[in-house]
Amino acid sequence: MSLIFRRILFVFLLGLTATLVNGVARAQSAAMPSPHRTIRLTSQKITLPFGDKVFAGDGKIVKVTNQHCLLCHSRGMIDTQPPLTLDTWKKEVDKMRTAYGCPLRADQTAEIADFIAHAASAPAPNGN
Amino acid sequence: MEALVNPTDYVNAESPAPSTSGPLPRRSFLKMTAGLIAGGILGRSLPAFAAKLIQLPFANGSRQLVRFPQKGEMILLRQRPPLLETPFEVFDRGVFTPNEQFFVRWHLPVIPTSIDVNTFRLRVDGHVRTPIELSLKEILRQPQIELAAINQCSGNSRGFSSPRVPGGEWGNGAMGNALWTGVTLKSILDRAGVLPGAVQVRFNGLDTGQMPETPLFMKSLDLDHAMDGEVMVAYGMNGTQLPMLNGFPLRLIVPGWYSTYWVKMLSHIEVLDKPDDNYWMHTAYLIPDTPGGTMAPDAKDVKMVPINRLVPRSFITNLRDNATVRRGVPIAVRGIAFGGDTGVKSVDFSSDGGTTWQNAALGKDYGRYSFRRWNATFVAKQPGDYKLMVKATNSNDLAQPATPTWNPGGFMRNVIEQVTVHTA
Numbered sequence: 219m220s221l222i223f224r225r226i227l228f229v230f231l232l233g234l235t236a237t238l239v240n241g242v243a244r245a246q247s248a249a250m251p252s253p254h255r256t257i258r259l260t261s262q263k264i265t266l267p268f269g270d271k272v273f274a275g276d277g278k279i280v281k282v283t284n285q286h287c288l289l290c291h292s293r294g295m296i297d298t299q300p301p302l303t304l305d306t307w308k309k310e311v312d313k314m315r316t317a318y319g320c321p322l323r324a325d326q327t328a329e330i331a332d333f334i335a336h337a338a339s340a341p342a343p344n345g346n
Numbered sequence: 347m348e349a350l351v352n353p354t355d356y357v358n359a360e361s362p363a364p365s366t367s368g369p370l371p372r373r374s375f376l377k378m379t380a381g382l383i384a385g386g387i388l389g390r391s392l393p394a395f396a397a398k399l400i401q402l403p404f405a406n407g408s409r410q411l412v413r414f415p416q417k418g419e420m421i422l423l424r425q426r427p428p429l430l431e432t433p434f435e436v437f438d439r440g441v442f443t444p445n446e447q448f449f450v451r452w453h454l455p456v457i458p459t460s461i462d463v464n465t466f467r468l469r470v471d472g473h474v475r476t477p478i479e480l481s482l483k484e485i486l487r488q489p490q491i492e493l494a495a496i497n498q499c500s501g502n503s504r505g506f507s508s509p510r511v512p513g514g515e516w517g518n519g520a521m522g523n524a525l526w527t528g529v530t531l532k533s534i535l536d537r538a539g540v541l542p543g544a545v546q547v548r549f550n551g552l553d554t555g556q557m558p559e560t561p562l563f564m565k566s567l568d569l570d571h572a573m574d575g576e577v578m579v580a581y582g583m584n585g586t587q588l589p590m591l592n593g594f595p596l597r598l599i600v601p602g603w604y605s606t607y608w609v610k611m612l613s614h615i616e617v618l619d620k621p622d623d624n625y626w627m628h629t630a631y632l633i634p635d636t637p638g639g640t641m642a643p644d645a646k647d648v649k650m651v652p653i654n655r656l657v658p659r660s661f662i663t664n665l666r667d668n669a670t671v672r673r674g675v676p677i678a679v680r681g682i683a684f685g686g687d688t689g690v691k692s693v694d695f696s697s698d699g700g701t702t703w704q705n706a707a708l709g710k711d712y713g714r715y716s717f718r719r720w721n722a723t724f725v726a727k728q729p730g731d732y733k734l735m736v737k738a739t740n741s742n743d744l745a746q747p748a749t750p751t752w753n754p755g756g757f758m759r760n761v762i763e764q765v766t767v768h769t770a
Contacts, residue, residue, distance in 0.1 A: 248493055248576060248601060248713045248714050248715055249491040249492070249493045249530065249575060249576045249578065249601075250491065250492055250493065250713075251489065251490065251491055251492075254490055255490065255492065255527050255582065255585065257486070257527055257581055257582035257585070257586065257587055258586075258587065259463045259482050259486070259581060259587050259595055260463060260587065261460070261461060261462045261463045261464070262416075262460065262461050262590050262594055262595075263459060263460035263461075264415035264416065264459050264460070264590050264591075265415065265459060266414070266415065266426070266428065266457065266459055267414070267425050267426070268425070268426055269424070269425025269426040289556055289557070290454075290455050290555065290556045290557065290560065291424060291426055291427065291455060292424055292425040292426040294422065294423060294424035294425055294429075295424045297406075298406065298409075298423055298424065298514075298515045299406070299512055299515065300404070300405055300406055300505070300510035300511075300512070300515060301405060301406070301510070302510070302512055306512060310512050317561070317625060317629065317630075318555070318557070318559070318560045318561070319555065319557035319558070319559020319560045320557065321557065
């Protein structure tokens with residue numbers, strides 16, 4: 219056998235093996251090769267609502283709550299919570315500070331939790 | 347093409363409410379606006395517009411129905427970053443959930459509002475032979491696969507947790523089923539060449555936090571899972587490109603696993619040579635290492651592990667709680683079921699609160715990760731209430747539990763559902 223023929227045979231066998239292995243893999247997989255479906259991708263641009271409802275009032279704690287809690291999420295996150303204990307609210311506020319980088323001082327969390335626990339207990343239409 | 351938004355398409359809750367509502371303090375608004383403009387979010391508030399309200403069946407379950415860009419009517423849980431739930435009646439219409447009513451869940455508030463398909467790149471690096479950047483054109487040229495798969499939020503149905511837990515208070519609509527078109531993750535990793543010693547693959551999208559300290563939303567899969575030929579990078583959802591809010595232009599699809607792994611606006615794949623210890627794998631999205639992820643609410647020192655495979659669920663979709671049915675005639679009941687990380691073996695239906703069960707007929711099989719339609723009938727012979735229940739068992743013989751599981755994250759709820767109807 220000439221060298222060139224042996225090389226062609228080798229490549230052919232390699233291809234055949236790959237096809238067989240592929241076939242087996244596909245038989246075990248829920249993923250199906252599709253008859254090529256044309257998905258057209260076109261550039262997209264949208265505008266998202268900000269959700270700027272705040273807690274009303276002039277108190278210092280209202281201001282601190284609005285400036286910190288509503289920095290990363292709209293008020294809907296608070297208004298849709300179930301009735302929670304003050305302790306749970308404290309843990310939630312503290313998680314925002316320690317895990318998510320909310321620029322609060324540790325000594326502000328208890329006061330915010332107390333404010334939210336009361337403000338969130340009688341919310342009007344949810345979901346802002 | 348630009349899909350611009352008509353502001354009157356929105357509904358929001360500026361309205362009459364509350365003494366607790368008022369203008370945003372100017373300084374903080376400017377501060378926030380500066381950050382958000384930098385992040386590409388320009389929209390501020392939208393005018394109030396005859397809010398339609400619905401009530402989810404748990405305490406503090408009042409919700410508005412709203413329309414976000416490229417989406418149809420959805421249940422609003424939070425505007426920023428958006429949490430939008432699929433109205434439950436959508437699941438009665440078919441086993442594939444339409445893109446415009448597919449649920450939406452973002453963790454981080456700075457979400458790109460425009461994507462240019464010509465400049466977008468998917469970066470693959472880390473423990474690989476050749477770091478690469480793929481254009482969408484290159485990805486579209488690769489061999490294509492398709493797969494029907496359910497995308498279900500880890501916390502779907504969290505609002506039903508008892509005792510209640512904090513979090514996104516979803517009803518049952520934080521799930522959907524779609525036909526996903528794309529390429530295998532394996533084919534992309536093979537192009538970069540995974541090096542010996544790799545253990546996990548980490549995924550990141552284009553969304554970021556408002557504060558630099560907020561951990562980027564990154565999730566990881568073990569290497570053998572990532573290379574299984576089913577995990578895919580999808581550019582198609584039900585035959586068309588994805589809506590922006592569902593992850594356009596590329597989304598990771600992890601069939602049979604909870605949605606937390608299905609990274610949206612996927613832009614970076616990083617092969618790791620040690621297990622990922624980032625916040626979203628190590629601290630968040632943990633479940634008790636017990637069957638069904640359940641624990642007693644007062645249990646201490648429970649071993650926790652990252653959430654993973656879906657568990658079976660089934661729902662009645664054509665009869666709502668408190669519906670009235672006719673006496674003495676066959677009543678058709680139908681719904682959807684899924685097996686989780688494997689197919690549906692059987693669905694059982696009861697019209698007597700679980701005392702007796704009948705095998706429901708199963709509809710067309712779109713693959714083991716898909717919703718499956720089921721049908722049954724019953725006759726209300728006597729006047730009164732009928733407690734209808736449905737239970738799915740998957741191909742691994744895992745059945746839905748009769749009592750609810752519980753964990754502090756409100757994850758993986760899959761108790762047998764029930765609907766009470768009464769005779770006319």
